[in-house]
Amino acid sequence: MKKVKIQAGLDAGHINTKAVIMNGREVMGYGNAPTGFDIVGAAQSALNNAMENTGVSLEDLEGVVATGIFKDIIDSPSLKVTGTVPEFKSGAKGALFLNRDSRTIIDIGGNVHKAVSYDQNGDLLDVVQNDKCADGLGIYYTTMAKALGLNEQGLTKLALKSTKKLSVAIQCGLSAETDAIDLMCQGEEIADVAAAVLRYIAERVADMSTYLSLTKEVVVAGGIARSQVIIKHISELLNQDISVIEPPEYVGAIGAVISEEEE
Amino acid sequence: MEKNAGKIIEKFRHITENPHEYAKALKDKGHLLAGYMCTHVPEEILYAAGFVPIRILSAHESQAMTRSYIHETYCSFSHDCAYQGLQKNYGYLDMITHASSCIHMAEAFNVWVRFAGYEEKSYLITYPHIIHTKHAGDIMVKSFIQFKEFVEKFEGKSITDEEIEKAIKVYNKTRRLLKKLWESLKADKPPISGADVATVSLAAQVMEKQEFNKMLEELIQELKAEPHRVFSGVRLMVTGGACDDLRIFDLLEDLNYDTNLIFVDSCTAARYFWFEVPEDSDDKLKAIAMGHISRIPCPSKDTVPGSGEKKRFRVLQGYIEEFKPDGVVMLYQRFCSPQSMDIMALKPILKNLGIPWTELELDTTVPRIQFGTQLEALIETINRVEP
Amino acid sequence: MTEKASIHKQLDWKKAKVIVAGVDIGAVNSKALILLDGQPYASSHVKTLIPKESAFGTINAISDKTGLKLENIHSIVATGIGRSQVPFAEKTVSEIACAAAGAVNIWGPSVRTVLDLGGQSCKIIHCTDRGRVNDFLWNDKCAAGLGRSMESFADLVQKDIDEIGNIALQSEELLRLSDFCSVFALSEVLDSKINRVPEEQVIAGYHHAVAMRISTLVARIGLKTDLVIIGGLARNPAIIKWLEEILGVRRLAPKPAWDSTLTVALGAAMFADSFHRRR
Numbered sequence: 001m002k003k004v005k006i007q008a009g010l011d012a013g014h015i016n017t018k019a020v021i022m023n024g025r026e027v028m029g030y031g032n033a034p035t036g037f038d039i040v041g042a043a044q045s046a047l048n049n050a051m052e053n054t055g056v057s058l059e060d061l062e063g064v065v066a067t068g069i070f071k072d073i074i075d076s077p078s079l080k081v082t083g084t085v086p087e088f089k090s091g092a093k094g095a096l097f098l099n100r101d102s103r104t105i106i107d108i109g110g111n112v113h114k115a116v117s118y119d120q121n122g123d124l125l126d127v128v129q130n131d132k133c134a135d136g137l138g139i140y141y142t143t144m145a146k147a148l149g150l151n152e153q154g155l156t157k158l159a160l161k162s163t164k165k166l167s168v169a170i171q172c173g174l175s176a177e178t179d180a181i182d183l184m185c186q187g188e189e190i191a192d193v194a195a196a197v198l199r200y201i202a203e204r205v206a207d208m209s210t211y212l213s214l215t216k217e218v219v220v221a222g223g224i225a226r227s228q229v230i231i232k233h234i235s236e237l238l239n240q241d242i243s244v245i246e247p248p249e250y251v252g253a254i255g256a257v258i259s260e261e262e263e
Numbered sequence: 264m265e266k267n268a269g270k271i272i273e274k275f276r277h278i279t280e281n282p283h284e285y286a287k288a289l290k291d292k293g294h295l296l297a298g299y300m301c302t303h304v305p306e307e308i309l310y311a312a313g314f315v316p317i318r319i320l321s322a323h324e325s326q327a328m329t330r331s332y333i334h335e336t337y338c339s340f341s342h343d344c345a346y347q348g349l350q351k352n353y354g355y356l357d358m359i360t361h362a363s364s365c366i367h368m369a370e371a372f373n374v375w376v377r378f379a380g381y382e383e384k385s386y387l388i389t390y391p392h393i394i395h396t397k398h399a400g401d402i403m404v405k406s407f408i409q410f411k412e413f414v415e416k417f418e419g420k421s422i423t424d425e426e427i428e429k430a431i432k433v434y435n436k437t438r439r440l441l442k443k444l445w446e447s448l449k450a451d452k453p454p455i456s457g458a459d460v461a462t463v464s465l466a467a468q469v470m471e472k473q474e475f476n477k478m479l480e481e482l483i484q485e486l487k488a489e490p491h492r493v494f495s496g497v498r499l500m501v502t503g504g505a506c507d508d509l510r511i512f513d514l515l516e517d518l519n520y521d522t523n524l525i526f527v528d529s530c531t532a533a534r535y536f537w538f539e540v541p542e543d544s545d546d547k548l549k550a551i552a553m554g555h556i557s558r559i560p561c562p563s564k565d566t567v568p569g570s571g572e573k574k575r576f577r578v579l580q581g582y583i584e585e586f587k588p589d590g591v592v593m594l595y596q597r598f599c600s601p602q603s604m605d606i607m608a609l610k611p612i613l614k615n616l617g618i619p620w621t622e623l624e625l626d627t628t629v630p631r632i633q634f635g636t637q638l639e640a641l642i643e644t645i646n647r648v649e650p
Numbered sequence: 651m652t653e654k655a656s657i658h659k660q661l662d663w664k665k666a667k668v669i670v671a672g673v674d675i676g677a678v679n680s681k682a683l684i685l686l687d688g689q690p691y692a693s694s695h696v697k698t699l700i701p702k703e704s705a706f707g708t709i710n711a712i713s714d715k716t717g718l719k720l721e722n723i724h725s726i727v728a729t730g731i732g733r734s735q736v737p738f739a740e741k742t743v744s745e746i747a748c749a750a751a752g753a754v755n756i757w758g759p760s761v762r763t764v765l766d767l768g769g770q771s772c773k774i775i776h777c778t779d780r781g782r783v784n785d786f787l788w789n790d791k792c793a794a795g796l797g798r799s800m801e802s803f804a805d806l807v808q809k810d811i812d813e814i815g816n817i818a819l820q821s822e823e824l825l826r827l828s829d830f831c832s833v834f835a836l837s838e839v840l841d842s843k844i845n846r847v848p849e850e851q852v853i854a855g856y857h858h859a860v861a862m863r864i865s866t867l868v869a870r871i872g873l874k875t876d877l878v879i880i881g882g883l884a885r886n887p888a889i890i891k892w893l894e895e896i897l898g899v900r901r902l903a904p905k906p907a908w909d910s911t912l913t914v915a916l917g918a919a920m921f922a923d924s925f926h927r928r929r
Contacts, residue, residue, distance in 0.1 A: 182630035207327035
């Protein structure tokens, strides 16, 4: 019988580092930390955070599997990294693990967004990443929330109150931001401006996703997936139902562990 | 029959805001409709064949979908036009055509042909890249002959010289009437606003020309009898690329200072109609070519071989002398290469003439406040405002 | 809403004959300046959230400290991108005219170019010795938000916005980053972590890229001395240093007692004063 081991998954992304601790294929708990410049430090903090939340200690961990753009950098002795998994793979495996019917994952990260389609085993079929001008959607979301004096949940809550459809330019976050400010200075309701801003994010994500032949079950991951306004609009643009993976931030970290577990 | 100038202008405005409704009504009456991109298409050939040529314009929609089809750094006008095709908003068109101009519009046209179902009903007209050469006229004539053959084959009947001559006369009438309307803006207190004139000019591009001519004649009569709107203010001239967004022209005359828009050098205004095709000549296609060569050159077609000079500035200077603008607004699509190069060359000329300017980059949205600030700063510069 | 107000201790508004205000509602910060008989008396800074509320906030911050109310003010001119959202303003004047007027007032008649590095937009203004504008350039869309992007950058590298310029200056080397657009530059900053580029070099690189971008705007309109630089980014020593190097020109030194971010509001107040006197 295969021994069940306790492992941690670390997803070292551009903006946030996410950690999960799993007992075999069972999730025990999560942790996270902003990535910043001290990438190893951030990974350590995220892992410590997860260990605190689960009561698991470093000695209990059989291994740490790394994924995310900085996976090769966090490979340090203090972190006991035992393997790395490419993001596309961890995303697919994680999504499939959390939703067995899923066949496409749209991952909206802090700086980049991508879509991966996979088969019933979680093996890669196709992959696409955003156009350069659409970089930084996550950063942009945070900036807009801050510009309106809100936290991240607050921006979506505000957008839900929108009653009028406004448009911002969709070339990039800078254009959208300039237009958003202009609209506010025209006296438009901030709820409507917030909705327009979120619509910009949805437009870019949806457009990228159309590069893939979308399969029946599409799931969305990444912190931004928590915004029901964005999800609704993406769904409208793609003309199909999509669902949010729970928890959306940790799909990569979970997928890393699952990939390793399956080897 | 409209008695009031304001009512006629409203009608023109309504058509520009509801072009599909207008076109479908024509279709219901049994007309054939030919969509075209860019103003270099020899519309008379289509008109002679019995088509109503309708310019394909943008809908100012912020969308990212076309980025899967054409590059993200192509102008928003080309993206939007491509989007109209993909969305089948112009599904009533019987055929589409385009005369090669710039690369962005070429791609938009390509999207229609390959992805919007127009493969069997489209035609790309070869059009010289530089129109100031001896060969340009010959190339145009040869190309127009081929285009005429395509249209004849498409329709299953030939186009006679008489029909072309008739079309030339109808189109020349449109051109003369529009010219007359714009010339009324030379006055110190014009009888109509520049925004309204720009509206009428845009309507010309999406209407059947005989109907348009009739409406415009009525409007000119009404304006003689009773001016629609009279005010004097700082005189602003626009130069730039395709601008089918009337909100911009509205904004130009809706600032915190009095302003008059008095001339628009763009392919959606003066460059579209400020010329004539020689009438009653033996070679009709050659006449059309000669007419085209005499147009205000488009920045994408205006470089003299050898000197690299831009002919259009001499032409523009003529308009500046006639219309006497106090300031110039450069209006161009973001990412438009020919237009932004044009502006670089134009600035020293304006500087020599002592005419201040400001630049506005167009996208699908109109940031009223930012644009308004730049325009008001231009007015303050012209009016030599200081505390 | 964090408000800051600064009041001249020796002046008393109750003794003034003419009280005017200039209100500058920028994309990131809102500022107000009160003149008593032509002399700067009070100023305030408020973060711009909802423009109309921020506008009232600038006046309230001053009222709270002085008792001076809107009805006491004889003339108010609003400027900045939020100027149409200031219901109590009598007139609006563009921030371009206001920047020129304010700059010449503070730095004197030798000023010929004002570079206003705002949160959302950059303006280069050519003016006469009397502070009248004779030419100006607004940033092109790809150069939008340089100021705000610097704030985003500071957040990303987890440094204080007031310290980040000094850090940039301390680095001997700098990482070359895209100097065309903030989206590309920020993205490259994030990816630079893969190559383990030292933090100071990245910070220096970002500042240099911003300075390069501003200099391309200046090149499009030209530069005439004397040069004054105002706006939020003008407080960043690295931006100033590299701009001066790239442009080959030293800007006029900041005035010790003058907060340069109030220059545009001062210009607006000067216009208010002039409108009142001409009544």
